[in-house]
Amino acid sequence: MSLQVRTFPQLGEAAQALAADRGARYLGGGTFVMRAINEGDVSITTIVRSTDPALQQIRSDGDRIHIGAGVTMSQVAASRDSDFLAAPAQSVGGPAVRNMATVGGNLFARSPYGDFTAALLALDATVHVVEGAGRRETPLEEFLRQGAQSEPRRVVAGVSVRRPHSRDAFRFRKLTRVKPAGASVIAIAAHLPNAGGRVQGARVAYVSMGPRPTRVQAVERALEGATLDESGIAGALAAATEGLDPPTDAIASYWYRREVAPAVLKRLLLGIQ
Ligand SMILES: Cc1cc2nc3c(=O)[nH]c(=O)nc-3n(C[C@H](O)[C@H](O)[C@H](O)COP(=O)(O)OP(=O)(O)OC[C@H]3O[C@@H](n4cnc5c(N)ncnc54)[C@H](O)[C@@H]3O)c2cc1C
Structure with a gap:
């Protein structure tokens, strides 16, 4: 089966070509798209890219x-x-x-x-x-x-x-089984603005605890007004996996992901690497 590659100088033209052709797939860096094609995904008949x-x-x-x-x-x-x-x-x-x-x-x-x-x-x-x-x-x-x-x-x-107001206000931790950079057992990103030493307007997001990256609102609520010390973060740790249904895959099981989530969250909130 032949594969057509269409390159457009303007992104708008690429978008129109993509919308008009069900077999078309937009190409970014290709780490997923090219792998799919090489593995024989025949649903992709056209690659659309832009040099904008x-x-x-x-x-x-x-x-x-x-x-x-x-x-x-x-x-x-x-x-x-x-x-x-x-x-x-x-x-x-x-x-x-x-x-x-x-x-x-x-x-x-x-x-x-x-x-x-x-x-x-x-x-x-x-x-x-x-x-x-x-x-x-x-x-x-x-x-x-x-x-x-x-x-x-x-x-x-x-x-x-x-841009976060301070370097410390944005934190990211990732637990992998392959060092230094494999797929995540869990990864956590958090924006922790604070006023007078207390968290205000926290945003916390997980990777690998659902089908796609997701915000964890139970943890965000528990952090509101909290101090980032052992007693201040207790509520957030208790809520670490509330309502979450992580996948079991080749990297980790549902059970393991739920077990380690509070430990990784604790390290992030206390600033431990
Ligand atoms: C060995 C390996 C290790 C990896 N490790 C990690 C990891 O540790 N963490 C991680 O997050 N990911 C990882 N990935 C996954 C992947 O490389 C990244 O998620 C990457 O950012 C995907 O971007 P890409 O440009 O290669 O996507 P592509 O393969 O080009 O595209 C992926 C999808 O996004 C669509 N797309 C791409 N760009 C656009 C756009 N501008 N507009 C609309 N649609 C678009 C494509 O149509 C396609 O559906 C890994 C992949 C491999 C192969």
């Missing part, structure tokens, strides 16, 4: 930064503008994967992947979507809900996110 320069940019606008969907994990980790996202970017695969894996592609990752997406979720990121001839901005949480229901038919231009 905006896809490759990281730029700051005040305390907001915009990251193009085609930016790779290696580029995020190397850029001063996105230094606060270096830990989740560096946790993705090995160097060869990070040189290809894009920010846009990570938004479509399923468990046990999606480390960078969890970081963006904890930071309340906005996704810039091109759909047919139009453009819109969607909160990442909403974008992930929509994505779970349908195959990707939209093109992501990029994401934007507010």
Whole structure:
């Protein structure tokens, strides 16, 4: 079966080509798409890609930064503008994967992947979507809900996110069985703004505790007004797996993921590496 590759200078044209062809798949870095094709996925008949320069940019606008969907994990980790996202970017695969894996592609990752997406979720990121001839901005949480229901038919231009006020306010921990960077047993990203030593407006997101990266609202609620010490975080640890149904896969079982979640969360909240 032949495979057509269509390259467009403008992202809008790529979006229209994607919408018009059910066999078309957008190509980011290709760590998933090319593997699917090489493994014989005949549902993909056309690859759509774009050379739009905006896809490759990281730029700051005040305390907001915009990251193009085609930016790779290696580029995020190397850029001063996105230094606060270096830990989740560096946790993705090995160097060869990070040189290809894009920010846009990570938004479509399923468990046990999606480390960078969890970081963006904890930071309340906005996704810039091109759909047919139009453009819109969607909160990442909403974008992930929509994505779970349908195959990707939209093109992501990029994401934007507010830089945390302090280095310590954003934290990321990942537990893997393969060092230094395998797929996660669990990964946790948290944004922990504080006022007068107490957490205010916490956002916590998990990887590998459901089909896709997810916010953990029970933990967020328990952290409201808490101090980040042993007694202050007790409620959050008690709520660590509330309502969660993690998968059993080759990396870890449902039981194991639920057992280790409070331990990884505790290390993150107490600032232990
Ligand atoms: C060996 C290995 C190790 C890995 N380790 C990790 C890991 O530790 N953590 C982790 O999170 N992931 C990991 N991954 C998964 C994957 O590499 C990343 O999630 C990566 O970010 C996917 O991006 P990509 O550009 O390669 O996606 P692609 O393969 O290009 O695309 C993946 C999906 O996203 C869609 N897509 C891509 N870009 C866009 C866009 N701009 N607009 C619309 N749709 C788009 C594609 O159509 C496709 O459906 C690993 C993969 C491999 C092969």
